[in-house]
Amino acid sequence: xxxxxxxxxxxxxxxxxxxxxxxxxxxxxxxxxxxxxxxxxxxxxxxxxxxxxxxxxxxxxxxxxxxxxxxxxxxxxxxxxxxxxxxxxxxxxxxxxxxxxxxxxxxxxxxxxxxxxx
Amino acid sequence: xxxxxxxxxxxxxxxxxxxxxxxxxxxxxxxxxxxxxxxxxxxxxxxxxxxxxxxxxxxxxxxxxxxxxxxxxxxxxxxxxxxxxxxxxxxxxxxxxxxxxxxxxxxxxxxxxxxxx
Numbered sequence: 001x002x003x004x005x006x007x008x009x010x011x012x013x014x015x016x017x018x019x020x021x022x023x024x025x026x027x028x029x030x031x032x033x034x035x036x037x038x039x040x041x042x043x044x045x046x047x048x049x050x051x052x053x054x055x056x057x058x059x060x061x062x063x064x065x066x067x068x069x070x071x072x073x074x075x076x077x078x079x080x081x082x083x084x085x086x087x088x089x090x091x092x093x094x095x096x097x098x099x100x101x102x103x104x105x106x107x108x109x110x111x112x113x114x115x116x117x118x
Numbered sequence: 119x120x121x122x123x124x125x126x127x128x129x130x131x132x133x134x135x136x137x138x139x140x141x142x143x144x145x146x147x148x149x150x151x152x153x154x155x156x157x158x159x160x161x162x163x164x165x166x167x168x169x170x171x172x173x174x175x176x177x178x179x180x181x182x183x184x185x186x187x188x189x190x191x192x193x194x195x196x197x198x199x200x201x202x203x204x205x206x207x208x209x210x211x212x213x214x215x216x217x218x219x220x221x222x223x224x225x226x227x228x229x230x231x232x233x234x235x
Contacts, residue, residue: 031221033222040227041227042206042225042226042227042228043162043206043225045222048222050221058222090161090162094221096221103167104221105150105152105210105221105223106152106164106167107152107164107208107223108164109161109162109163110161111160111161112160112161
């Protein structure tokens with residue numbers, strides 16, 4: 001049981017290049033999230049997927065796109081990277097869904113991707 | 119505007135002392151509250167969840183919730199140098215969202231704790 005996994009761990013891009021960050025969870029969770037974390041700014045939600053087949057914008061979606069490939073996988077794409085997108089990116093998942101489980105809202109995080117755009 | 123506020127610290131306590139971390143939130147309708155620990159260079163790790171007013175204890179950790187005051191705290195007893203980390207408070211402000219957004223968490227910016235040997 002690996003929990004939430006992310007690839008790659010580190011990436012350096014030049015301005016204008018594109019890349020996709022991959023995330024997978026093996027906890028059978030319904031919801032998945034992408035955050036970025038910058039010094040002094042805390043965790044900010046980029047996009048989320050409440051359930052398979054749905055995606056919605058979070059607080060800072062500009063410059064990003066997402067795909068919920070299946071229940072396990074949720075990818076984040078940077079089409080044309082900018083230096084302002086230099087950050088640490090975390091994927092998370094939560095059980096969510098119906099059933100009234102008290103742990104529905106608990107989010108579990110992957111190890112993160114450290115991205116530098118030069 | 120949804121807000122979760124924490125003192126950024128750093129909070130320094132001697133080894134063996136009680137560390138007290140505080141968090142306030144803006145949405146009176148919030149129902150679910152979480153504390154995450156984040157070591158430098160690592161991802162956030164869930165350490166406590168609390169849903170009802172009062173105290174919840176788990177080992178050396180106690181979470182305290184006061185919904186009337188919109189205040190949640192984390193006490194760490196017998197603090198150890200290994201507790202040195204940034205502690206993030208997170209709140210599900212379900213009252214501000216509906217449908218697909220209702221499971222979002224709003225995070226504070228974290229309090230950095232240093233436990234001095």
